[in-house]
Amino acid sequence: MAEIVTTKPGLSEGAKFFRRFLKRKTVALGLVVIVIFVLLAVLAPWIAPYSPSKLSIVNRLKPPSEIYWFGTDEFGRDIFSRTIFAGRLSLLVGAAVVTLSAIIGVTLGLLAGFFQRLDTPIARLIDAMMAFPDILLAIALVAALGPSLVTVIIALSIVYSPRLARIVRASTLVIRELPYVEAAKALGISTFHIMTRHVLRNLISPILVQGTFLFASAMLAEAGLSFLGLGVSPEIPTWGTMIASGRQYIGQADWMTYFPGFAIILSVLSLQMVGDGLRDMLDPRLRKDL
Template sequence: MSEMTAPTTASIQEAVSRTTRPRVWRRLLRRPLAVAALAILAVMAGASLLAPAIAGDPNSFVAVERLLAPSGTHIFGTDNLGRDVYARTVFGAQASLTVGIVTATITTAAGVVIGIMAGMFRWFDAVVMRVVDGVMSFPIIVLALAMTAILGPGLGTVILALTIVFVPGMTRVVRSSALIASELPMVESARAIGAGGIRIFWRYILPQCTTPVLVQAAITFTTAVLVESALSFIGAGLPPNVPSWGASLSEARSYLTTAPWMWGFPGLALILTVLAMNILIDNVRDILDPRAGGR
């Protein structure tokens, strides 16, 4: 009986998975807010990829063009050093999205492996969760600031620091889902017929963690973008020669009323990126959540 249960359950789950993916996209595209969020993220991603082609040198400054209002020559105006705000905003998208995407990708990969192993092996869980609890006891911004202070400013340093900070949170989320999945009848049946740990990992437990992993990955992305901007705002993130939305907001502090375009456009780009990702993942979560009926 056990030998028949596991393959049958697996085949049913694979069939459901194949039919669910296109259905998610169809339902997502029927939601106006989700479509708007996708469009915003596509524009931001396109701008970051095409930054060298659609914007000039973000560090080039002309002293006589300081604090110019938006015009045909400088559509976003210029800053206090005569640099083009449009170029700095576009290249700032490149830096912020790179930090967010790379951090979320590495965090998700590491957190999924560690979290599922913790859910499958009790001895591993006892060791890893003590480390996770210790790291998560520190505020995110404080821990990230301490690591960047030790390693020095730089894009790689910020990504490394944020990855170390966010992996424990991803690990805890995945572990919770893995603990539930490891008790499912199909996993017990797979163990009964002698399925190996790797097969159980990939075929039975990992698919059960998809929704929480997607949600946590999106949260990691938005938080990484915000933390990178916060670190750059206080001068502890990216180096001065790398444009960043946070650095642009920091430079605009003395010109809040006299040159609102200095902080308005970078701030708007930051807000739209974070808001769009939150709206998108909320809609995806609602569609994938069976308790919501996939509405």
């Protein structure tokens, strides 16, 4: 009797990519840290032992202990609870800024790269916006519009969208000259269809990589604006406002600045590590060295 040979189905391309992606220890570590921050933010109401706004003057400036893991602030509020809830706001701002920046930047980049008559004015606009330091432009926009959560998201989206627009424009200038795009034009396919199906589809990799870096930059910028008093209302816990309020107690209650500062460092650093891994995996020139 002939022997029946069975073969195991191979892994999909997505699974292979994910396995190669996690082979780098720094990338895997960064991804684990991000997942932990996301879980803490989502489950904050159930994980936090105290309300982030609960005052207890009797327990003010208590050092870290079994009762208060990260200590308390000048109003007796639990810093561990406030740090977790502050992470929710930072992740929300980062996700919203990346989404809005992608919509603005990709649209401007596609228009500038695909239509020659729009290239010069949009390119000059991008250059003019990128000539200003990011934080100074964000401060000016927030000061003009008024400090609030929505204002911070809009200001940071305007600040970071030129980065994506420049990358998308440069890639679109190359892709629009490729034979398959010329063939699509010759077949009478609509311009919108060509831009979305043939051009934008080939820009997913650089957009994902840049979006990861923008996420980290947005979280860091939001903390900076909150530190300067230009972010959300002071009653809402943010890492920036926690560090700002702990400045005057450095030397007396260092834990007030240490723990939210460590949270900023870990979250931004982990996003940068994941972004570096994505760039190395998606860039053919760098992938050969892996």
